[in-house]
Amino acid sequence: xxxxxxxxxxxxxxxxxxxxxxxxxxxxxxxxxxxxxxxxxxxxxxxxxxxxxxxxxxxxxxxxxxxxxxxxxxxxxxxxxxxxxxxxxxxxxxxxxxxxxxxxxxxxxxxxxxxxxxxxxxxxxxxxxxxxxxxxxxxxxxxxxxxxxxxxxxxxxxxxxxxxxxxxxxxxxxxxxxxxxxxxxxxxxxxxxxxxxxxxxxxxxxxxxxxxxxxxxxxxxxxxxxxxxxxxxxxxxxxxxxxxxxxxxxxxxxxxxxxxxxxxxxxxxxxxxxxxxxxxxxxxxxxxxxxxxxxxxxxxxxxxxxxxxxxxxxxxxxxxxxxxxxxxxxxxxxxxxxxxxxxxxxxxxxxxxxxxxxxxxxxxxxxxxxxxxxxxxxxxxxxxxxxxxxxxxxxxxxxxxxxxxxxxxxxxxxxxxxxxxxxxxxxxxxxxxxxxxxxxxxxxxxxxxxxxxxxxxxxxxxxxxxxxxxxxxxxxxxxxxxxxxxxxxxxxxxxxxxxxxxxxxxxxxxxxxxxxxxxxxxxxxxxxxxxxxxxxxxxxxxxxxxxxxxxxxxxxxxxxxxxxxxxxxxxxxxxxxxxxxxxxxxxxxxxxxxxxxxxxxxxxxxxxxxxxxxxxxxxxxxxxxxxxxxxxxxxxxxxxxxxxxxxxxxxxxxxxxxxxxxxxxxxxxxxxxxxxxxxxxxxxxxxxxxxxxxxxxxxxxxxxxxxxxxxxxxxxxxxxxxxxxxxxxxxxxxxxxxxxxxxxxxxxxxxxxxxxxxxxxxxxxxx
Amino acid sequence: xxxxxxxxxxxxxxxxxxxxxxxxxxxxxxxxxxxxxxxxxxxxxxxxxxxxxxxxxxxxxxxxxxxxxxxxxxxxxxxxxxxxxxxxxxxxxxxxxxxxxxxxxxxxxxxxxxxxxxxxxxxxxxxxxxxxxxxxxxxxxxxxxxxxxxxxxxx
Ligand code: FES
Ligand code: FES
Numbered sequence: 001x002x003x004x005x006x007x008x009x010x011x012x013x014x015x016x017x018x019x020x021x022x023x024x025x026x027x028x029x030x031x032x033x034x035x036x037x038x039x040x041x042x043x044x045x046x047x048x049x050x051x052x053x054x055x056x057x058x059x060x061x062x063x064x065x066x067x068x069x070x071x072x073x074x075x076x077x078x079x080x081x082x083x084x085x086x087x088x089x090x091x092x093x094x095x096x097x098x099x100x101x102x103x104x105x106x107x108x109x110x111x112x113x114x115x116x117x118x119x120x121x122x123x124x125x126x127x128x129x130x131x132x133x134x135x136x137x138x139x140x141x142x143x144x145x146x147x148x149x150x151x152x153x154x155x156x157x158x159x160x161x162x163x164x165x166x167x168x169x170x171x172x173x174x175x176x177x178x179x180x181x182x183x184x185x186x187x188x189x190x191x192x193x194x195x196x197x198x199x200x201x202x203x204x205x206x207x208x209x210x211x212x213x214x215x216x217x218x219x220x221x222x223x224x225x226x227x228x229x230x231x232x233x234x235x236x237x238x239x240x241x242x243x244x245x246x247x248x249x250x251x252x253x254x255x256x257x258x259x260x261x262x263x264x265x266x267x268x269x270x271x272x273x274x275x276x277x278x279x280x281x282x283x284x285x286x287x288x289x290x291x292x293x294x295x296x297x298x299x300x301x302x303x304x305x306x307x308x309x310x311x312x313x314x315x316x317x318x319x320x321x322x323x324x325x326x327x328x329x330x331x332x333x334x335x336x337x338x339x340x341x342x343x344x345x346x347x348x349x350x351x352x353x354x355x356x357x358x359x360x361x362x363x364x365x366x367x368x369x370x371x372x373x374x375x376x377x378x379x380x381x382x383x384x385x386x387x388x389x390x391x392x393x394x395x396x397x398x399x400x401x402x403x404x405x406x407x408x409x410x411x412x413x414x415x416x417x418x419x420x421x422x423x424x425x426x427x428x429x430x431x432x433x434x435x436x437x438x439x440x441x442x443x444x445x446x447x448x449x450x451x452x453x454x455x456x457x458x459x460x461x462x463x464x465x466x467x468x469x470x471x472x473x474x475x476x477x478x479x480x481x482x483x484x485x486x487x488x489x490x491x492x493x494x495x496x497x498x499x500x501x502x503x504x505x506x507x508x509x510x511x512x513x514x515x516x517x518x519x520x521x522x523x524x525x526x527x528x529x530x531x532x533x534x535x536x537x538x539x540x541x542x543x544x545x546x547x548x549x550x551x552x553x554x555x556x557x558x559x560x561x562x563x564x565x566x567x568x569x570x571x572x573x574x575x576x577x578x579x580x581x582x583x584x585x586x587x588x589x590x591x592x593x594x595x596x597x598x599x600x601x602x603x604x605x606x607x608x609x610x611x612x613x614x615x616x617x618x619x620x621x622x623x624x625x626x627x628x629x630x631x632x633x634x635x636x637x638x639x640x641x642x643x644x645x646x647x648x649x650x651x652x653x654x655x656x657x658x659x660x661x662x663x664x665x666x667x668x669x670x671x672x673x674x675x676x677x678x679x680x681x682x683x684x685x686x687x688x689x690x691x692x693x694x695x696x697x698x699x700x701x702x703x704x705x706x707x708x709x710x711x712x713x714x715x716x717x718x719x720x721x722x723x724x725x726x727x728x729x730x731x732x733x734x735x736x737x738x739x740x741x742x743x744x745x746x747x748x749x750x751x752x753x754x755x756x757x758x759x760x761x762x763x764x765x766x767x
Numbered sequence: 768x769x770x771x772x773x774x775x776x777x778x779x780x781x782x783x784x785x786x787x788x789x790x791x792x793x794x795x796x797x798x799x800x801x802x803x804x805x806x807x808x809x810x811x812x813x814x815x816x817x818x819x820x821x822x823x824x825x826x827x828x829x830x831x832x833x834x835x836x837x838x839x840x841x842x843x844x845x846x847x848x849x850x851x852x853x854x855x856x857x858x859x860x861x862x863x864x865x866x867x868x869x870x871x872x873x874x875x876x877x878x879x880x881x882x883x884x885x886x887x888x889x890x891x892x893x894x895x896x897x898x899x900x901x902x903x904x905x906x907x908x909x910x911x912x913x914x915x916x917x918x919x920x921x922x
Binding site for chain 1: 784786787791794798799800801802803804805806807808810811813840841842844845850854857858859861863864865866867868869870873888891892893895896897898899900901902903904905906907908909
């Protein structure tokens, strides 16, 4: 089954409106929780008047920070603890200030509007520049200033290497702030019945959430049940520990009734965390062929008003991946995480790695332009060769697995008809009536398969492994329990394919369950492109053990030696004796009949495996984009978008294609459309889907997808992960194409998003 | 106030608040939770249903405005003989990932095919322009609708 494009098991329910998302769940006596959000970016709270709100019929109460003072703080970096609601001051527009519970959502919304908060304004520092200015005041109280973290990632000092290099150039690149914007907003339903809460939530790591909730309430973990039901997209933004994960259970406990919170889109845009938001200062030294000799990078990250424990250190991952697919001998990297009066930032699809890929791919293009060389040729002289794999990067522990970067680029250039495109570009340049043509390349590598445990522990997880329990039912059908918590990736399907191959049972006879801490053994979760490379291997390992035991029982039933028993269509056969067969269903039933089994046989056919990957995996590839730019309006149209991906073993080509498309779509969205902005007073200017430009069907092109399959030796399946590759590869493929189309004007950079307005201005400033 | 609304062929008569949105009437009053809510600015289309055969965003219509009308939701599409061609097309062509935009997308595509049984790719993209999907990048949705057009259309 591995490698076959079967339609998904997930779809039947989702297509008939029978999915179960958090907001679809109803419990008797359900109450609705709504926040009062800060309208100010930086202010002291001088008073909260909730009297009118409390008096509305149907309102059960209004609570402020003071009311939760007894609850230990949210998961935070030690020393940077934060509460659930703003206390004495607010740090950004959208920060929750109070919480209202009412019998229905309309009344709860009315009551939230009726709460009056008095603010004493403080100076607003909505940008990094303002937050680091000499007269800036500290925003987040535990910190003496707004520089939350400054880290030298490599000890390398490359000053001498840069000075010795025949050529050098500097650049400042901006990776703008984006909003993950899953179409299902964040939601929580908590029902504290008995000794502890059951919490349904739109989360990516239910066991981790269970641990955090249990810790806050001083409960043993068995008393807390967390369920991630169908989750309507997450893209990293549902991995943060939003306050509602704790407030809803606490209010359910106090009120003795179930409490649901589902954010509105308007809330999502200011309250749920954003991603990216890096400024990168780069200096690169290179020789006459374009070989990169040394790279010096300083990254400045805007972490928003209340630093998130993941967001504050995400630029570590950016630093690790700065070398991209290239043999760069020396890299010096450091980053600064800066607090500003904006919504906090944390993970968004790719979480730190797209920012690195963008940087190095833009830099390689700048080097090519500086030398008057073709960007494809400059890539070729720098690419790490297949015989250098596994490749030790300048960063300790960061070792790329097997891949053939040059082959991916060659395949891409061939599919693009690169030479033909360059000829067409020249023809159009000469014809002032023709729209400009640009070609952009992106040879990328990113991290997938998060673990292993020592790395993942740093992000607060119990481990970097993933777990699977594979259990044959007495009729020979199979239940797989897996520790991931997917939200669109199709694990029911792909993991069933893996189990089917190991167990030699039909795909249809397998169900994959996940997302419920009361059902699934300990698990890690879905993020960091870890589904196939980590969970896939856990399923493979558990299933293999079960298959081996089934074979032993079959041998006993066939009165043969286990070594002589081989799997056939629907069961086992003695080698060379076609009449001596037994079905898997008969074997499965036999596994529950102690009196018919050899003395000492453990009953049942099941196994739990915890798979710990040797290291991260490194999905890679080469993407190319062809754009046309209207000379009058600056409008960018994508004519072609071509992907060559190496995710190692492809489990299901249909869902793999979907993952690539979706990632590329978000990457193109970052390149052309999306940006979260704030005005000088820290007021969000993109607080709805009218103002934040999530692309629609007319805004995105068809994608051409191709694969190179180099199996990773870091895990038995040879899979590398795919969920984040598209989002990592695409932004710079598009931007490189846009800059390429304008290069004859002397244009060297266009900041994202490359909107018509911005491109037009760049064109006019240049000519 | 009292409204009479036929939903998926079933007449319903309910006492409602005048400000109740049709989407909340469907989801909360009738427990038809297949119709989703993804925004508050009529931008995303997750709430798309058919109102007297026309695709509308049920978050922008009051239940009161639907009084006397017939509504078809995602729950009303599949028959005893299985998925509708549009639903089956989405399954065959992997036109959904998380499935949250899907009910709205399927309803919009059904309305599109009722009007244009054999649309071009551009017509499909245009017909779905009021619906956002954050997972698929749209191409496989377009292919799903093409599959449906070739296999029974809007039924
Ligand atoms: S919920 Fe109706 S358009 Fe978004
Ligand atoms: S499938 Fe997730 S939003 Fe469309």
